[in-house]
């Protein structure tokens with residue numbers, strides 16, 4: 001099977017698999033404020049279909065898989081899918097991004113099923129503000145989930161925080177204080193525009209501004225990054241924790257992009273901000289062979305754009321909502 005190299009010479013080695021469009025939180029930067037039409041059960045890929053697609057993509061060069069949602073843990077029996085993906089030869093990293101509401105009882109189960117890394121979404125360390133952003137009173141469950149993840153001994157535990165100017169940007173230093181001696185990484189993510197997620201330019205704080213804030217109290221030591229990595233990583237001088245910045249809007253990283261996305265309803269999305277997709281689900285349910293499926297995947301990769309348009313042009317552009325893509 002051919003490697004996943006696009007027309008700009010970028011090789012794709014990282015697959016993000018959304019296993020559901022549903023979530024148990026209602027984060028304002030992710031979930032559309034107006035009514036969302038959930039996918040029906042038969043529209044969603046079955047585990048067998050996900051494993052089939054993933055195994056073909058791994059054969060074509062994917063070595064890192066991330067499980068996302070919506071909130072992946074609302075999908076029943078997820079640990080069995082984790083075990084099947086972990087057993088695919090060629091998968092070096094199997095990660096998951098979760099809001100940790102359901103993690104406290106399951107962290108050790110996922111670890112023993114083969115999950116190697118966890119990213120936990122948390123946008124406030126204040127209980128009341130957490131409820132404001134997520135419209136749910138689950139702060140204590142999330143904090144218990146974080147402790148369980150640390151206790152389970154994952155190779156990597158990272159916190160993902162979407163920084164929204166005028167909303168939670170006053171907590172940047174609190175997050176750094178929270179991770180500095182826990183050996184945990186905090187990733188500050190620039191707010192991105194998606195359909196109906198209340199984005200406007202005034203709410204977008206750039207990584208450069210966030211770095212200035214952190215440097216008021218800490219000395220940042222640049223860390224080497226992996227090819228294709230989205231984050232710029234820094235050590236905190238004198239501490240075990242690390243800090244990262246994801247500047248997709250102010251300083252994009254499309255030139256080294258190595259990511260493909262599979263949506264919960266089986267569409268291959270070559271780029272986060274590129275609306276055209278390839279339905280692998282329909283092809284599979286139409287009886288396609290593995291070889292033909294590989295060709296279809298390559299066709300989608302060859303259509304991938306060089307980069308996303310400037311942030312102002314993203315507003316109003318046709319696209320799925322963030323909850324349907326999974327970041």
Ligand code: SF4
Nearest residue numbers: 253254257271272308
């Ligand atoms: S916007 Fe598209 S091309 Fe750019 S880094 Fe994201 S997925 Fe890759």
